[in-house]
Amino acid sequence: MNIKARLAQINPQTGDIRGNKALIFEEIEKTGQDVDLIAFPEMALTGYCIRDLIENNAFIEENLEALDEIKEKTGETAVVLGFIDKEDGDLYNAAAVIQNGEIKGVSHKALLPNYRYFDDKRYFDSGEDIKPIEIEVSGEKISLGVSICEDMWDSEYDREPVSKLEEKGTDFLLNINASPFESGKRKKRHELIQRHIKDTGLPFLYLNTAGVADMGDNILVFDGDSLAYNFEGELIGKGKQFGQKSFKVDIETGKSGVFKGDEIETERREKEIFEALSFAVKDYCRKTGFKKIVETISGGIDSSLGLAVCVEALGSENVEAFNLPSEVNVEETKRDAEKLAGNLGVKYSSIPVEDIYQETLESYEKNYSDVEDDVSKENVYARTRQMIMMLASNEKDSALLVSNGNETEIGLGYVTLYGDMAGGLNILGDLSKKEVYEVARYVNERHEKEVIPDSVFERRPSAELREGQVDPFDYSTVSPVIKEFLEERKDPQQIISEFENQKLEEKRYSDRKTGESIYEKYSIKEFKDIVYDTHKRFQNSSFKRVQAPPIIAVSSRAFGTDFRESILNGYNPENSS
Numbered sequence: 001m002n003i004k005a006r007l008a009q010i011n012p013q014t015g016d017i018r019g020n021k022a023l024i025f026e027e028i029e030k031t032g033q034d035v036d037l038i039a040f041p042e043m044a045l046t047g048y049c050i051r052d053l054i055e056n057n058a059f060i061e062e063n064l065e066a067l068d069e070i071k072e073k074t075g076e077t078a079v080v081l082g083f084i085d086k087e088d089g090d091l092y093n094a095a096a097v098i099q100n101g102e103i104k105g106v107s108h109k110a111l112l113p114n115y116r117y118f119d120d121k122r123y124f125d126s127g128e129d130i131k132p133i134e135i136e137v138s139g140e141k142i143s144l145g146v147s148i149c150e151d152m153w154d155s156e157y158d159r160e161p162v163s164k165l166e167e168k169g170t171d172f173l174l175n176i177n178a179s180p181f182e183s184g185k186r187k188k189r190h191e192l193i194q195r196h197i198k199d200t201g202l203p204f205l206y207l208n209t210a211g212v213a214d215m216g217d218n219i220l221v222f223d224g225d226s227l228a229y230n231f232e233g234e235l236i237g238k239g240k241q242f243g244q245k246s247f248k249v250d251i252e253t254g255k256s257g258v259f260k261g262d263e264i265e266t267e268r269r270e271k272e273i274f275e276a277l278s279f280a281v282k283d284y285c286r287k288t289g290f291k292k293i294v295e296t297i298s299g300g301i302d303s304s305l306g307l308a309v310c311v312e313a314l315g316s317e318n319v320e321a322f323n324l325p326s327e328v329n330v331e332e333t334k335r336d337a338e339k340l341a342g343n344l345g346v347k348y349s350s351i352p353v354e355d356i357y358q359e360t361l362e363s364y365e366k367n368y369s370d371v372e373d374d375v376s377k378e379n380v381y382a383r384t385r386q387m388i389m390m391l392a393s394n395e396k397d398s399a400l401l402v403s404n405g406n407e408t409e410i411g412l413g414y415v416t417l418y419g420d421m422a423g424g425l426n427i428l429g430d431l432s433k434k435e436v437y438e439v440a441r442y443v444n445e446r447h448e449k450e451v452i453p454d455s456v457f458e459r460r461p462s463a464e465l466r467e468g469q470v471d472p473f474d475y476s477t478v479s480p481v482i483k484e485f486l487e488e489r490k491d492p493q494q495i496i497s498e499f500e501n502q503k504l505e506e507k508r509y510s511d512r513k514t515g516e517s518i519y520e521k522y523s524i525k526e527f528k529d530i531v532y533d534t535h536k537r538f539q540n541s542s543f544k545r546v547q548a549p550p551i552i553a554v555s556s557r558a559f560g561t562d563f564r565e566s567i568l569n570g571y572n573p574e575n576s577s
Contacts, residue, residue: 001253005036006247041177049178083096110126111126147161162175173203231252274308284552411541431554474511481534499518
């Protein structure tokens, strides 16, 4: 039998049941009776990242009342809707199947993830009764197998909800999600769904939320990118990546003994990351009420990419750039900052900070003591700049101030607390220094012209906090080392051992400028010293990270919610080696 289905790839607002209900009604009304089934994402009524709001009983009851209102307005078109169910005091991440004003059945999420950003076991009970739900289409009974997000990621569990649905006579499979983006995840989803189709012989619809939500320390990007397959494993429909847009597919129910499989287009990594960041900034601003962004641009690579992301997100008319030079800033960086702003069409202002800097030091020394530490003086520059930027943020109709410390700098502690870390959102905190350069190059390719000046790519990075300063790191080496610590959870000894046995991923450690192999650049002792120094900086700077603005997460693991580190950590791997 052929079923016309609509996958409503919507963008729920965390906790806004009334607004989400209106969005759901709008999609249902838009659909009319043109389809047999319309599906909405996981926890579409409440938003997924509600955290301890789930402990508010009035909130849970409002969600159930909203479900009843939606139920009363349904007709022949079956509706699959993610919500929070409550039974005998237990809470479930659930999907209701509704038709003709009646709840035909409810599926409870069986597999509860308890890793990365997910904390489902803290809030929900696990669904035990896994079975298809019957709906009626053109007078015929159809068994719909509904699973929820993790239920299809079953390889690490002792239960297989998708297989169980097939065993109980499902006609086709539907998996509703709030699945966060990471670069390359589309391919992983595709391969997993292909496995389920091959095993079951059933058509498979995968529906994902499109928008951002937060876990406090991180902004999660739900990329949409919904997928629809027939029972031979061929891709027959795909939702927009990084956008709220529903689409229709025709599904032929039943089983097929033939599995053809299909390939899927994989986006260029730099393109995906850039679009994920700009989508996140746009939706974050919409959901928090910010209409404008202000940003400091130094003439360096990080703020150049950050500004390009913001302009892509909100348009040049809603972004303002500031250059805040001191007497140690060179003409070249000031010129590049102004050129970048002109290339992107944003309003540009230059506010010198030297007088404020000098007055601050003079007042301190006059009333307390002399300042002898050079780093202390340098940090006054950084904090002076951010004081001015917070003033601009408040004055510009409460514009959002963004920061651009990248993952490598944050990992090293090479950022100034209450200085360049200040702001309401960190755009680049999940990109290594190497990735910043790669995505920035893509920006120029995307525009087919030199938006970010070529000299920004060629100049050695510098914080410009003292005369002649340059960053004291080989970023082509320390960037991947930080990634190994953070994303792979490798300890220094393991990384050093891999170097000694030449088992490091050479592409990850390659030096784009020189073309040298990591094994050509360093002796074992030199590399060992770099790794231990990097780890020491990494561990000693945790106090900064726990006070940082939320970071947009685009990788398998970002600083923030998914990396639970202690400030009072006395572990020293160098002494134990």
